[in-house]
Amino acid sequence: MSNAYSLKDTILRPLLPRDPDEHHRAATPLELLFDLVSVIAIASAAAGLHHAIAENHASQGIVIYLIAFFCIWWAWMNFTWFSSAYDNDDVVYRLLTMILMGGSLTMAAGIQILFSASPDLTMVVLGYVVMRLAMVLLWLRAAYHDPARRRTNVAYAVGIFLVQIYWLIFLATQLLSTGFGYALWVLGALLELAVPAIAEPLTKNTPWHRHHIMERYGLLNIIVLGETLLAGSIALRQFAGEFNLMLVHTALSALVIVFALWWAYFARQEHLGSHKLTRALQWGYGHFFIFMSGAAVGAGFAVLVDIITHHSELPLIVGDYAVAIPVAIYFASLWFVRDRFACAGAGRYALLVFGLLGLAAPAVGFGLEGIAATAALGVIVRNWLATRSVPAPSVAH
Structure with missing residues (x-):
């Protein structure tokens, strides 16, 4: 009888609410x-x-x-x-x-x-x-x-x-x-x-687990950013026996930008500080723009590779902006879902400012390297200012 009950319980057991404070909850x-x-x-x-x-x-x-x-x-x-x-x-x-x-x-x-x-x-x-x-x-x-x-x-x-x-x-x-x-x-x-x-x-909110939700969103963000890494590897595969310095710049810039986007997202400040419904909806819905722009950065680098290898007749600046615009949206979205709540002082607006500087970089002649530099510098300045403004909370593992 116990084996039969165990089999039934495995196939169809009550779909009971999980404990929203469960320890060590993981994907x-x-x-x-x-x-x-x-x-x-x-x-x-x-x-x-x-x-x-x-x-x-x-x-x-x-x-x-x-x-x-x-x-x-x-x-x-x-x-x-x-x-x-x-x-x-x-x-x-x-x-x-x-x-x-x-x-x-x-x-x-x-x-x-x-x-x-x-x-x-x-x-x-x-x-x-x-x-x-x-x-x-x-x-x-x-x-x-x-x-x-x-x-x-x-x-x-x-x-x-x-x-x-x-x-x-x-x-x-x-x-x-x-x-x-x-x-x-x-x-x-x-x-x-x-x-x-x-x-x-x-009724009372569904019993979602705050740290579990943050982990799930973070994991998808990592996978989405892989689109940019893939575009960088495609740039290196285009050599076909002939060295092309622009493709090297593209691959290196892709690496710098994806590291900057990752570091900006996984800062020490916690993303979702409460179970309040309005806050959860803003945070959850706002991630549409983070994920959408993160994947679009990879598409932008793929466009750049096509332009450099003459598979597209577009001017190079279009490819630069195909990268700069989604990077700026990514930074602005992080400000919307996290930094305006978690940071104080100038650090609250650092990602917005450096996203705009990245948009200006191609127009003033700095091109892709300028976008990569502003993205990396933006993360450095933001984290430094945020750490100085408020003590960084302990990171949950």
Whole structure:
């Protein structure tokens, strides 16, 4: 009997709320696999942005990139916060998570078509809806097993389900290439963003684990920054037996910038200092711009490699700005989600200032090296000022 109970408990156990103060809570192997699958979709979006800019279709490419990235990020974010609150690691939970991964891979397969001259939303929307419907089932399980938060969990399930009906109607219209279609997509995105803001206040907040959430976001950021390292390695592979000093500069600059972005993110000041809902929403939603810009830096370096190797006819300054703009957005986003709360004095604004200096560097002739120098110097100055202004809190491991 005990073996039979153990088997049943493994397959389907109550989806009870996790302890938000649990000690030594860490990312699980399933969550890491989910991240890896999500990054495949992120890489597809970054590749689409790279080719759109290199082929002189930057405006359309940026809009499509933002649309694709929002779908990837929002599905990742919702699962991440849910798993922080309710992960019980039974077989049903694992299988539903794998359905989420299947939807993510479907989105990744459709992103290239989305960047074509006639964007086709079918695979992206269907993959996204599959992921979101799997989340509906997870929220309904949580509602059944957590009576104290049942209203909130049911609101999540109903809200997500209704928005998916909207997306399927949107898919049937295929209006994305029109201005009205873009407006409808923005409306759908706002509806998605509204679900947590409406559901969470209905009862006490879902029991997400603060340090676990910060670790999950940090891990995805590391993987996203790998896009820039990949672009740097591509620059070195372009030699084809002939030395090119500009490619060496590009690879070295990519290395300096990715180290600066990593160091800026993983400063000693804590990212999320409380469980307050408004703070959590600002921090969680604001990371869209951090992840989006981090991946776009890699796309910018890929554009530079194309220009240097004459695979693109764009002027070099366009490639420089394809790097400088996302670096500035990354720094500004870090100010929005962390530094304006965690720092005092001049250190609070250091990343904003040096992001702007990086934007000015190509215009005054310093080019890519100037962008890399301002990024590195910005992190040094910011950390020095922040340490002088307030004592750095102990870093949780």
